[in-house]
Amino acid sequence: MNTVVAAFHTLGGEIRSLKEQLIVKERLAALGEVSAGIAHEFRNSMSVIVGYARLLLKDLDETDQRREVVQGIVGEVEEMNRVMEELLKFSDRPIDKMDIDITKTIRDVVKGMGDATQKIDFSFSRPVTVRGDEVLLRQAIKNLLQNAVDAGERVWINIEKESLTGRDGLFVIVKDNGRGIPKEDLNKIFMPFYTTKKRGTGIGLPLVQKIAMGHNGNISVKSREGRGSTFRLFLPAGE
Numbered sequence: 001m002n003t004v005v006a007a008f009h010t011l012g013g014e015i016r017s018l019k020e021q022l023i024v025k026e027r028l029a030a031l032g033e034v035s036a037g038i039a040h041e042f043r044n045s046m047s048v049i050v051g052y053a054r055l056l057l058k059d060l061d062e063t064d065q066r067r068e069v070v071q072g073i074v075g076e077v078e079e080m081n082r083v084m085e086e087l088l089k090f091s092d093r094p095i096d097k098m099d100i101d102i103t104k105t106i107r108d109v110v111k112g113m114g115d116a117t118q119k120i121d122f123s124f125s126r127p128v129t130v131r132g133d134e135v136l137l138r139q140a141i142k143n144l145l146q147n148a149v150d151a152g153e154r155v156w157i158n159i160e161k162e163s164l165t166g167r168d169g170l171f172v173i174v175k176d177n178g179r180g181i182p183k184e185d186l187n188k189i190f191m192p193f194y195t196t197k198k199r200g201t202g203i204g205l206p207l208v209q210k211i212a213m214g215h216n217g218n219i220s221v222k223s224r225e226g227r228g229s230t231f232r233l234f235l236p237a238g239e
């Protein structure tokens, strides 16, 4: 277990060199394999547990106080299943890139955020074409928005064209006015399973990082404690 933890350690922080990129890619691939393996092993057992629990429920009449206990078991196993589903997103499927209108993709994701939608400001409206895997980009944007919504009262998402640094492409920028991230934690937030939330799995940002790299892009963050955070997802043009 220690070697696994040590191996994931390098995932934190911003990735600068190609060598670092390679290390992160290998770690994420390893995480994909490990999770697929674990999910496979656990899934059967979990459905057996739920099956038995449901059998028990049948025998308890409506007023029986033990129903709550058994329902608790079912609920917790379902929660484990949810985490498994998240983990499985790491197992590799080929990236399927096509021309997509990222403005529309963002609009759709924002609409699908439930009650949180009203916290989010997305005023950009011109269509912008990018080459990418729509399902994965949705996932990445949704995770960034969910984190921002969890952290702040207000969230802004925007698109910026980029050509100054010599690499054509665009930034999807997600900004919140939340509590920010302490400096000493900035290198931890991209590590798998790092979470400060009660019901978090710590898989959101590693997944965003994996998706960014799959598109030859990157993800970076700037944050000030008490002021808020800004995540910038770079997607290169025409790849």
Ligand SMILES: Nc1ncnc2c1ncn2[C@@H]1O[C@H](COP(=O)(O)OP(=O)(O)OP(=O)(O)O)[C@@H](O)[C@H]1O
Residues within 6 Å of the ligand: 143, 147, 148, 151, 176, 178, 179, 180, 181, 189, 194, 195, 196, 197, 199, 200, 201, 202, 203, 204, 205, 206, 229
């Ligand atoms: N916008 C943000 N503001 C403040 N802290 C953040 C923000 N985004 C991420 N974090 C910190 O980084 C941690 C890891 O984020 P990540 O998305 O990987 O996992 P999570 O949100 O905790 O769980 P989940 O797997 O459900 O996404 C969070 O628990 C939080 O502490």
Ligand SMILES: [Mg+2]
Residues within 6 Å of the ligand: 143, 146, 147, 203, 204, 205
């Ligand atoms: Mg998250």
